[in-house]
Amino acid sequence: MYASVQLLNGFQRSLWYTIPPHLVNTIGVGSVVLVPLQRRKETALVSQIAPALPETVSFKIKDICGLEPFPPDALYHQFVCQVAQFHFVRPMHFYQRIRHFLEEYDSEEVHTAVTSTCADSVVLTQEQQAVVDYVQPVIGSPAYVSTLIHGVTGSGKTEVYKRLIQTAIEQNKTVMLLLPEVTLALQFEHLLRKQLSGVTVVGFHSATKPSDKKALWDQLVQRKPVLIIGVHLPIMLPCANLGLIIVDEEHEQGFQEKKHPKMNSKELALWRASYYKIPIVLGSATPSLNSLYNVQHRGWKLFEITKRFAGKFPAITKVVLTQEGRRRKSFWVSRELEDGIKECLANKKQAIIFLNRRGYSFFVQCKTCGFIFQCAQCSVSLTLHRTVKDGQVQGVLRCHYCDHAIQLPTSCPSCKAPEKELLKKGIGTQQVVQIFKDLFPRARIERADLDTTKKQREWQTTVERFYHGDIDMLIGTQTITKGYHFPNVTLVGILWADLNLHFPLYNASETTLQQLIQVAGRAGRQCAEGKVIVQTMHDHPIFKYVNEIQYRDFFADELEARRETGYPPFARLASIEVRHTDATCADADAATLADRLREINQAEGLNVSILGPAFPLVYRIQRWEVRHIVLKAPSFKALHFLLSSAEQCLLNSGIFVTMSQ
Ligand SMILES: [Zn+2]
Numbered sequence: 001m002y003a004s005v006q007l008l009n010g011f012q013r014s015l016w017y018t019i020p021p022h023l024v025n026t027i028g029v030g031s032v033v034l035v036p037l038q039r040r041k042e043t044a045l046v047s048q049i050a051p052a053l054p055e056t057v058s059f060k061i062k063d064i065c066g067l068e069p070f071p072p073d074a075l076y077h078q079f080v081c082q083v084a085q086f087h088f089v090r091p092m093h094f095y096q097r098i099r100h101f102l103e104e105y106d107s108e109e110v111h112t113a114v115t116s117t118c119a120d121s122v123v124l125t126q127e128q129q130a131v132v133d134y135v136q137p138v139i140g141s142p143a144y145v146s147t148l149i150h151g152v153t154g155s156g157k158t159e160v161y162k163r164l165i166q167t168a169i170e171q172n173k174t175v176m177l178l179l180p181e182v183t184l185a186l187q188f189e190h191l192l193r194k195q196l197s198g199v200t201v202v203g204f205h206s207a208t209k210p211s212d213k214k215a216l217w218d219q220l221v222q223r224k225p226v227l228i229i230g231v232h233l234p235i236m237l238p239c240a241n242l243g244l245i246i247v248d249e250e251h252e253q254g255f256q257e258k259k260h261p262k263m264n265s266k267e268l269a270l271w272r273a274s275y276y277k278i279p280i281v282l283g284s285a286t287p288s289l290n291s292l293y294n295v296q297h298r299g300w301k302l303f304e305i306t307k308r309f310a311g312k313f314p315a316i317t318k319v320v321l322t323q324e325g326r327r328r329k330s331f332w333v334s335r336e337l338e339d340g341i342k343e344c345l346a347n348k349k350q351a352i353i354f355l356n357r358r359g360y361s362f363f364v365q366c367k368t369c370g371f372i373f374q375c376a377q378c379s380v381s382l383t384l385h386r387t388v389k390d391g392q393v394q395g396v397l398r399c400h401y402c403d404h405a406i407q408l409p410t411s412c413p414s415c416k417a418p419e420k421e422l423l424k425k426g427i428g429t430q431q432v433v434q435i436f437k438d439l440f441p442r443a444r445i446e447r448a449d450l451d452t453t454k455k456q457r458e459w460q461t462t463v464e465r466f467y468h469g470d471i472d473m474l475i476g477t478q479t480i481t482k483g484y485h486f487p488n489v490t491l492v493g494i495l496w497a498d499l500n501l502h503f504p505l506y507n508a509s510e511t512t513l514q515q516l517i518q519v520a521g522r523a524g525r526q527c528a529e530g531k532v533i534v535q536t537m538h539d540h541p542i543f544k545y546v547n548e549i550q551y552r553d554f555f556a557d558e559l560e561a562r563r564e565t566g567y568p569p570f571a572r573l574a575s576i577e578v579r580h581t582d583a584t585c586a587d588a589d590a591a592t593l594a595d596r597l598r599e600i601n602q603a604e605g606l607n608v609s610i611l612g613p614a615f616p617l618v619y620r621i622q623r624w625e626v627r628h629i630v631l632k633a634p635s636f637k638a639l640h641f642l643l644s645s646a647e648q649c650l651l652n653s654g655i656f657v658t659m660s661q
């Protein structure tokens with residue numbers, strides 16, 4: 001027998017090898033093997049098996065050396081092929097990703113997976129127990145069951161997950177727990193290692209040490225049951241005994257990868273669960289509209305946990321900043337917020353201040369000539385950050401898209417007006433820290449946002465210090481809204497609630513409300529007197545839902561609006577991104593592609609709306625010109641048919657497709 005293989009090192013051509021007799025029964029399509037090439041050995045994927053060599057192969061071919069240790073997952077290759085086809089990439093893409101991580105570690109390194117130990121059981125509430133009773137019996141039986149938990153903030157969804165994880169592990173099944181951010185994944189690893197008994201807990205994400213990744217790989221190869229915690233990476237791992245997938249904070253955008261082929265790990269989790277016939281549990285305090293819609297129309301089971309595990313719901317006060325007439329020390333701090341913080345600090349409690357904008361101020365503009373500092377590589381204005389260098393405070397203008405940074409000059413580059421003419425507009429978290437330090441000089445105030453969370457271990461330390469009460473006020477962006485449990489926080493201040501509400505995105509209301517509820521939910525998790533102050537420039541109907549009890553009413557209203565405008569879940573969207581370093585070429589490529597799509601659409605009677613090409617909000621990123629074409633279709637089938645028909649056009653370099661569910 002002969003095998004045609006593709007090398008995982010990226011070499012494009014297929015190569016033929018002989019399968020030695022002792023391996024004939026073990027090697028098949030999708031096997032990962034070791035082959036001789038010149039004087040070295042290379043890892044390769046078997047893509048075809050044949051009883052005879054094709055006539056074109058006239059030279060003498062060599063034997064396959066052997067099998068690479070690879071988890072024995074019978075469904076894996078087929079699953080990878082389907083995912084690859086959907087994303088317009090070759091199946092090799094996924095094997096190469098795995099190879100990449102396998103090469104990261106030093107094979108001499110000693111590695112062991114840590115098994116948790118604990119003896120500590122919590123009595124579940126009736127609402128929590130109902131979920132466990134429903135999912136527990138399905139674990140281990142071949143059945144795809146999707147369960148959505150709508151559990152209010154602080155409802156103890158983790159306790160439910162813990163029971164289910166324990167059940168699966170006891171049945172020798174592996175569990176994948178997906179979180180939308182690495183910081184959250186780290187927090188769960190830390191927590192579950194302490195709280196689960198006899199479970200091997202392994203992280204698998206960008207902050208995981210290579211030796212831990214290797215330990216996980218060994219466990220998978222040996223079919224041992226493990227709990228894998230991560231964001232994007234776990235879902236494409238081969239795993240023979242996968243028994244349960246949990247997606248926490250399922251409404252979050254963090255599951256969507258930003259790099260080509262732009263996979264969405266939540267969607268892949270659903271796909272994998274259905275393909276592998278296993279249960280999947282999705283949880284959120286603010287479930288996505290799509291998931292709630294799936295409960296109504298696709299047979300998902302919904303469980304509600306309406307009571308907090310401890311503590312009460314906070315009282316919510318809305319303040320319209322522009323209407324509030326009373327004089328105050330800072331425009332950004334209403335009298336209500338100032339009083340709230342005073343009371344909070346006097347009672348030795350903690351506060352969280354939320355603003356969804358990092359840096360010192362949004363942008364810098366010259367008052368004399370109107371010049372705005374912009375990134376040289378991207379079509380966005382630069383954000384002012386302050387850094388301390390050699391004891392001196394310095395202004396640095398930074399691009400939030402490509403991280404390009406320049407010193408704030410001492411005069412306007414356009415009209416040479418002096419620095420005092422450079423107006424710093426808008427507000428960012430760095431400036432907020434300064435405002436609060438001026439207002440409350442004795443309070444211990446720290447900042448936690450993407451600037452600092454880039455260093456995940458540092459973020460972990462800040463979280464721990466806040467948890468232990470060494471910080472009084474934590475100021476941050478969305479990173480602090482996600483799933484954290486700080487028992488001593490009684491006050492949450494939202495500085496500018498309508499900041500992202502007027503973004504030209506069809507789901508701006510949904511994502512803004514989800515974020516507000518999540519951050520508001522950090523208040524009063526362990527006490528009765530939680531308080532949330534929502535400051536906004538303009539009033540808006542969604543603020544009446546910040547009290548999360550009414551979240552489902554929002555769902556009904558928003559669903560109606562989506563039906564009228566024909567957006568998801570009533571339509572499927574695909575966004576095609578055309579990139580080129582030259583603006584004229586980008587325009588031309590996008591126009592050609594749009595014309596081609598329109599031709600096919602018409603000829604096949606597909607009824608897909610083709611919008612664009614158009615300039616996205618940020619149309620130049622790191623010198624790449626970007627154009628978008630958006631496809632809107634009543635069904636996914638029509639969309640995929642159209643995209644597949646245009647595949648040749650799409651596979652030209654620089655054209656990427658993102659599907660929106
Ligand atoms: Zn100027």
Ligand SMILES: [Zn+2]
Nearest residue numbers: 375378399402
């Ligand atoms: Zn830039």
